[in-house]
Amino acid sequence: MKKHPMLKYLKETGPQGDRLPLIMCPGCGSGQVLNAILHAVDRLIEEDGIRKENFVFITGVGCSARLTSHYLNFDSGWTIHGRTLAIATGALLANPDLRIIVITGDGDTGAIGGNHFIHACRRNLDLTIVCLNNGLYGMTGGQVAPTTIPGVATTTTPYGNTEEEFDLCRLAEASGATFTARWTTAHPHQTMRTVMKGVRKKGAAFIEVLSQCPVHKKASPTDMLKALKKNTKRIKSGETAPGDKIPIGEFCNIDKPEWIQSYQRVIDQFAETD
Amino acid sequence: MNKLHINPKYCKGCLICVEMCPKKALEPSEKMNAKGYILPRDKDMSLCNGCKMCEVMCPDFAIAIETEED
Numbered sequence: 001m002k003k004h005p006m007l008k009y010l011k012e013t014g015p016q017g018d019r020l021p022l023i024m025c026p027g028c029g030s031g032q033v034l035n036a037i038l039h040a041v042d043r044l045i046e047e048d049g050i051r052k053e054n055f056v057f058i059t060g061v062g063c064s065a066r067l068t069s070h071y072l073n074f075d076s077g078w079t080i081h082g083r084t085l086a087i088a089t090g091a092l093l094a095n096p097d098l099r100i101i102v103i104t105g106d107g108d109t110g111a112i113g114g115n116h117f118i119h120a121c122r123r124n125l126d127l128t129i130v131c132l133n134n135g136l137y138g139m140t141g142g143q144v145a146p147t148t149i150p151g152v153a154t155t156t157t158p159y160g161n162t163e164e165e166f167d168l169c170r171l172a173e174a175s176g177a178t179f180t181a182r183w184t185t186a187h188p189h190q191t192m193r194t195v196m197k198g199v200r201k202k203g204a205a206f207i208e209v210l211s212q213c214p215v216h217k218k219a220s221p222t223d224m225l226k227a228l229k230k231n232t233k234r235i236k237s238g239e240t241a242p243g244d245k246i247p248i249g250e251f252c253n254i255d256k257p258e259w260i261q262s263y264q265r266v267i268d269q270f271a272e273t274d
Numbered sequence: 275m276n277k278l279h280i281n282p283k284y285c286k287g288c289l290i291c292v293e294m295c296p297k298k299a300l301e302p303s304e305k306m307n308a309k310g311y312i313l314p315r316d317k318d319m320s321l322c323n324g325c326k327m328c329e330v331m332c333p334d335f336a337i338a339i340e341t342e343e344d
Contacts, residue, residue, distance in 0.1 A: 002279045004335040020284055022334055026311065027288030031333025039330060186294075188330040214288075222293040 006038040011073050019070055024063070027221025029185040029211025030132055034067045036188045036209075037101065037130060040195035044099075048200070056091060056100045060084035060113065063138040063213075064105035064131075082113030085120040088127055096126070096260050099199050106133040106147040110166050114146075121175035121204050123259045128198040128205045131168060134213040142216030155216070168208050173252045178203035181250040184210040184228040194250060203258045210246070276322040277340040280313055284336035287311030291328035291337055297321040300328070 012020050024031050044050050055074050059065035061081035068076040079087045088102045109117050109131050120127065135152065137143045142155040147168065151160045169180040179201045183191045191209055198205030210232070212224035233245040241247035257265075278300070285307060292300045292314050299322040303315040314337075316322075324341040 001281065002277075002338040002340045003281070004329060004332065004338050007335050010335065018283075020335070021286060022284075024333060026286035027290060028333055031335075032290075032331060035330060035332060035335065188327075192330070221288045221290055225290065225293070 006035060006042070009038050009041070009073050010071050014070065022071065023066055023069075025213075025215045027212070027214045027224075028063070029134065029209075029213070029221075030064055030067055032185040032188060033064075033103075033130065033132055033191065033209050033211060036191040037103070037195055039188075040192045040199070041101075043192070044196055044199055050099060054097060054099050056098045057103060058084055058088040058091065058100060059103045060105075060108040061139075062105040062108050063134075064103055064108065067103055082108055082111070083116060084108060084113060085116040085127070085129070089116075089120060089123075089125055092125055092127060093260075100127050101195075101199065102127055102129045104129065104131050105138070106131060106135065106168065107137045107145050110146045110168055110171075111137075118171070118175040121172050121177040121206065124176055124178055124203045124256055125259045126202055126204070128195065128201075129172075129207065130195065130198075131206065131208045132211045133168065133208050134211050135165075136213060136216055138213050138216060142213070169206065169251055172204070172206035176204070176256075177206045178252070178254050178256050179205040179250075180208075180252045181206075182208040182210070182246075182248045184232055184248060185212060186225045186229040187248070197250075201253075202261075203256060210248075275319050276324050276342070278316040278319060278322075279338040279340060280315070281336045281338075282307040282313055284334045285311060285313050286334050286336075287313060288333065289314060290331050290333065294327055294331050295322075296325065296327060297323060 057068045057076040059068045084104050135148045136145050136154050144154045144157045146166045148161045173180050181194045214221045232248045233241045234249045235241050235247045237251050300314045301317040302312050328337050
């Protein structure tokens, strides 16, 4: 029987037995994002000649973080909640040749990890941050998150959310990230190409992927995918989307010196005077 | 004609492949796997054009399309 082409990047068995099928709920969007990221990594290894050993995946805690838990056949880190970017910063500074892909969720980045997020973007570190946004706290039972749209019912807002939501892409851009984009799980090819661009980009690349949680939203995954396609509109940078639709596409792509380059310049400048 | 391969151990019956196939070549079967998930099957593989959208969309890495080039 022919196997899925991306299974070569996963560990299917281990000392405790079978690792697959994935622990995710049926129809969860996180498996689709992992699929798109692995397709992107496959193309980068083939087209750019990056060695497989140079890819590192870092995740925090939550449903998005289970993707690296024990499935990936790459060097990876399953770290503490919200401190994903702090640990990714350490990994990058220890070995600047690594291509680090950080996979987080909207709670891990926008809620508990908010402070590390704005400073990682401010420092313009050479990371690729893929944020899976399902608009709630999945693993803990579907509670309201800073990215929940006003009016939506969740486990802790049964009468509808009363707060405004974060726009994580604008937050990243305002903090200093040099590449921001947003796609959904209904756009896997676009997500794959944007992840490739993010890894090739020298600087902080923030890619938000709107993803479905069929269990806490009590809807079928196919209905949620169709709604994601219907309620989003692709825009070019500078345009605005019509009021009721969520803008998706690549937003900002600027060139600024990345953290290690700025630091190296200081080292070089004072090395001559010693 | 392209051939469909579904791994009954990994598939969780979300049926995203059935819904997202642009040629509507797949359908849900009457068969359940050991965990009770409804597996997809090929409705008419002569419609399949080898775009592999199902492979890129699958959350569980349970589907593969074998084209003549493979």
